[in-house]
Amino acid sequence: MRILVIEDDDTLGASLSWGLRAEGYAVVLAADGTEGLWQATEHGFDLIILDVMLPGLDGYQICARLREAGNWTPILMLTAMDADLDQAEGLDLGADDYLTKPFAYPVLLAHMRSLLRRAATPRPALLTAGDLTLDPATRTVRRAGRAIALTPGELSVLEYLLRADGRAVPKTELLEHCWDAAAETDSAVVEVRIHHLRRKVDRPFTHGMIETVRGSGYRIDPHRP
Numbered sequence: 001m002r003i004l005v006i007e008d009d010d011t012l013g014a015s016l017s018w019g020l021r022a023e024g025y026a027v028v029l030a031a032d033g034t035e036g037l038w039q040a041t042e043h044g045f046d047l048i049i050l051d052v053m054l055p056g057l058d059g060y061q062i063c064a065r066l067r068e069a070g071n072w073t074p075i076l077m078l079t080a081m082d083a084d085l086d087q088a089e090g091l092d093l094g095a096d097d098y099l100t101k102p103f104a105y106p107v108l109l110a111h112m113r114s115l116l117r118r119a120a121t122p123r124p125a126l127l128t129a130g131d132l133t134l135d136p137a138t139r140t141v142r143r144a145g146r147a148i149a150l151t152p153g154e155l156s157v158l159e160y161l162l163r164a165d166g167r168a169v170p171k172t173e174l175l176e177h178c179w180d181a182a183a184e185t186d187s188a189v190v191e192v193r194i195h196h197l198r199r200k201v202d203r204p205f206t207h208g209m210i211e212t213v214r215g216s217g218y219r220i221d222p223h224r225p
Contacts, residue, residue, distance in 0.1 A: 024152030
């Protein structure tokens with residue numbers, strides 16, 4: 001999942017970026033409102049974490065402009081203000097949820113998961129394909145009842161493929177949503193991660209699910225012989 005964090009506090013921005021990347025998310029950090037709006041407009045994201053008090057454009061202005069442009073990416077607003085009117089203004093402008101600073105990091109993750117499940121693409125609480133299950137909340141994977149230990153990066157790719165619901169996902173799309181934007185990457189890293197996933201998710205079992213679709217990318221096929 002690809003996350004845009006628009007936060008001008010250097011410490012909080014760096015902390016959020018580090019923590020989310022450790023969870024397997026691809027993160028882009030913008031330190032002011034003007035850059036944040038440009039990033040949100042020019043690139044695709046699965047979720048935007050948006051501070052209210054920003055230099056350039058504030059969070060309310062960014063939210064309003066995105067919604068006016070027809071951009072319905074889920075927005076989680078962060079505010080140091082706890083007045084009901086401030087929260088109501090953000091929601092009325094099109095924000096999907098808010099958190100008041102200071103907040104506990106596990107609470108932020110829970111709000112994020114809730115928003116991702118409610119996004120335009122159906123996002124069930126438990127992802128399944130045949131005997132394979134992935135729980136995004138606990139970041140756990142099981143196949144045929146057996147727990148499978150995956151790295152955050154492997155979890156990110158597997159989750160994205162499962163959410164594609166049988167669609168072949170191109171390497172470029174996996175790179176965009178499952179790798180950090182600051183990293184220098186090419187299609188070879190996707191092939192390596194798919195190889196690692198197959199070694200853990202497919203090889204110990206009677207049949208493989210991760211299919212290479214020539215010229216299109218990869219997909220999860222639970223009925224593959």
